Amino acid sequence: MTTRLTGFTPSGDLHLGNYLGAIRPIVARQQHADTIAFISDLHALTLDHDPDAVRRRTLEFAALLMAAGADPERLLLMVQSHVPEHTELHYLLECTTGYGEAQRMIQFKEKSRQQQHQVRLSLLTYPVLMAADILLYDTDEVPVGNDQSQHVELARDVATRFNSRYGQTFAIPQAVNPAFAARIMDLAAPDAKMSKSASSAAGSLRLLDEPDTLRRKVMRAVTDPGDEVVYDPAGKPGVANLLAVLAACTDGDPVTLASQFDRYSDLKRAVADAVVATVGPVRERYLALAADPEYLRSVLRDGAKRARERAGDKVRAAKEAIGLLPA
Numbered sequence: 001m002t003t004r005l006t007g008f009t010p011s012g013d014l015h016l017g018n019y020l021g022a023i024r025p026i027v028a029r030q031q032h033a034d035t036i037a038f039i040s041d042l043h044a045l046t047l048d049h050d051p052d053a054v055r056r057r058t059l060e061f062a063a064l065l066m067a068a069g070a071d072p073e074r075l076l077l078m079v080q081s082h083v084p085e086h087t088e089l090h091y092l093l094e095c096t097t098g099y100g101e102a103q104r105m106i107q108f109k110e111k112s113r114q115q116q117h118q119v120r121l122s123l124l125t126y127p128v129l130m131a132a133d134i135l136l137y138d139t140d141e142v143p144v145g146n147d148q149s150q151h152v153e154l155a156r157d158v159a160t161r162f163n164s165r166y167g168q169t170f171a172i173p174q175a176v177n178p179a180f181a182a183r184i185m186d187l188a189a190p191d192a193k194m195s196k197s198a199s200s201a202a203g204s205l206r207l208l209d210e211p212d213t214l215r216r217k218v219m220r221a222v223t224d225p226g227d228e229v230v231y232d233p234a235g236k237p238g239v240a241n242l243l244a245v246l247a248a249c250t251d252g253d254p255v256t257l258a259s260q261f262d263r264y265s266d267l268k269r270a271v272a273d274a275v276v277a278t279v280g281p282v283r284e285r286y287l288a289l290a291a292d293p294e295y296l297r298s299v300l301r302d303g304a305k306r307a308r309e310r311a312g313d314k315v316r317a318a319k320e321a322i323g324l325l326p327a
């Protein structure tokens, strides 16, 4: 059976890009694939962080994943730091990765440039921890937005190298990107991706925004000169982004949808309706789940227990292969 895995870093507010790019693809396949979704809290420590916010968001993200349809009876839902095998394998994989390889990661270059304080060493090594997240569970497919594809590529390289040096140990993963939603752009700045950390409030459609707020943000989205509705990501990035959002929310395709609108304002109204219909129910279910944090914690405890049973065998195999004496 195919294994699918993806992680969510509790470092900002989850938005429509996260939902369409990663949450929905993992939830959609939970019945047919061995599916793992986790909160990558350790990754939230790679940039300046507020400990209280990380703790609060970890539970909030778990509730949002469940509100978006993640069913703990069907998939494994857990918190990364509750499964210490992730950091144990991280070290073994650091011994399989080159400094230059880590330094080449686009996200490292961008984020290290933006840091006002000291750049944490973990920002450099974080893709190796991400490789450990993936390789621990013999993951075949990693649903992610485009921005993470390079990290999945690194996990492939590291797994291939480990296997050829020390013997077959890891499955080789591949990234899977959704058709039109691999890179939802910021509504207020359509040349940048919608992002938990970087987007302004106006540019990001947050999963916990109220319906009126979502509507207002869509109606105020930056469009492009001219008035013709066409799907042209290079020439008309604002309109193309709205069409991509509409396509992803309604299961349509952006080119056909473009031909149905004569004016930007009609397109925006349709996008606002589709976004509210997609995100509204998630928020409603979230509010119900958030009222029972004890239940959420019990789901996460159970997820961590099941994850550890699986991950333990893989770490043992990797330790032996790389030359460590069994205890």
Ligand code: ADP
Pocket: 006, 007, 008, 009, 012, 017, 018, 019, 020, 021, 022, 143, 144, 145, 146, 147, 148, 181, 182, 183, 184, 185, 193, 194, 195, 196, 197
């Ligand atoms: P962000 O970049 O917003 O801080 P993360 O990097 O934690 O969010 O992303 C969580 C998941 O959502 C990843 O799989 C990522 O590729 C995906 N994702 C993030 N932003 C977008 C976007 N704008 N469009 C599509 N997918 C996205």
Ligand code: TRP
Pocket: 005, 006, 007, 008, 009, 040, 043, 129, 130, 133, 134, 142, 144, 148
């Ligand atoms: N690095 C990813 C992000 O910031 C989250 C993540 C951590 C992840 N580990 C992962 C995604 C493993 C896929 C697989 O978005």
